[in-house]
Amino acid sequence: MAEHNGVRGLGRTTRSEERKAEIIRAAMEVIAENGYRGTSLAVVAERVGLTQAGLLHHFPTKEALLVAVLEARDQWDIATATFSGTFWPLDMLGDLVEYNSGRPGIVQVFTVLAGESVTEDHPARPYFHERYRLLRELTAQSLHEEFGDRLPGGLTPQQAAPLVAAVMDGLQVQWLHDPEEVDMAGSFRAFVGLLKGTAGQDADHGPGASG
């Protein structure tokens, strides 16, 4: 914790930490383009002006780098209060999806990793297993706070929770393949309309996506 060149508050910018953050960003880019298994440390290293051996000074193994990427995502989640036990109104999830549609890179890393993660010994497997479990639990809680035992559309929070995560993930895949054709945020909001039982009344959810 103590730093030889003066005080620093909790979690602020060592040179070394800055370097690591830089490497993590590069790793996310390369994983988005090639998946974890298709990613080589040399390519990541090159993007930050290091050699492969130089990179391994900061992260001793390829797997350690992946773990850091995953932890960085959790940090982001916490920062945006997704996981701080905060109550998320259903309508605000549409805003989150819209926000994501401005960040195809981020969406792509985690879509690729989530797909790879179902394989036997993938190092991200435990992470995603737990992440989905927690996501369902917190979504169900949040829906319960907002609507009680039944959503207006008729589902229980427990029934709706896995569907919310599924629709988000599934739309991401289609959207990454065809951003012109697939209106990710619009489609998601149409789904929200279903959950709220207001899908027929023309709200502001757009014209859907396919054609």
Add this chain to the structure above:
Amino acid sequence: MAEHNGVRGLGRTTRSEERKAEIIRAAMEVIAENGYRGTSLAVVAERVGLTQAGLLHHFPTKEALLVAVLEARDQWDIATATFSGTFWPLDMLGDLVEYNSGRPGIVQVFTVLAGESVTEDHPARPYFHERYRLLRELTAQSLHEEFGDRLPGGLTPQQAAPLVAAVMDGLQVQWLHDPEEVDMAGSFRAFVGLLKGTAGQDADHGPGASG
């Protein structure tokens, strides 16, 4: 087409074709376990009692083998009439999902490949791009035949189509991670209830999936 040892109807069992089919089955197993990028030809070869060079006699490159796996899936789709322009009632999609929940291996190959396929030069990329496009188109058509311009729940067929594919895919990921916790067919049928606007009335769709 002509075979030196007698007549054979269209598409029946040369020794060579049987061998190929055997290899394709093995490849699907290995891809399910390791993804396409994580799959080595030597491992696939070993499962059918061949060497790596022996396998390459039947499929000249690794990519050719992947293409064959993808074509095999299309054959299956056609066989089960998914893509023959046949009309699929919404309720029957629940049966399809239930059928899939008895074949985790198949579900896993295509979940993994769909995830990998969003990366830059993945050889399955064009395949999935087109597959999702077609799936949305045919789903929208089918829903239109069944319900006309609006589903009972209020969405148009064009709005509902990408959601149907998204829910199927998204539930598969969660179910592969946690088959005990996630009731894939039950959750899907709850979603169908939403589309039909009958989610509140207790139909036979189960108690959802999450804890």
Add this chain to the structure above:
DNA sequence: GTCTATAATAAGATAGAC
């Protein structure tokens, strides 16, 4: 903290014998 050099594997693909 970063490099060069290198070890240790592993992979896809080709050549040519049987």
Add this chain to the structure above:
DNA sequence: GTCTATCTTATTATAGAC
């Protein structure tokens, strides 16, 4: 149709100099 042998190229990780 299948094998052995080999080429070529990548990749993770380590050792040790600067």
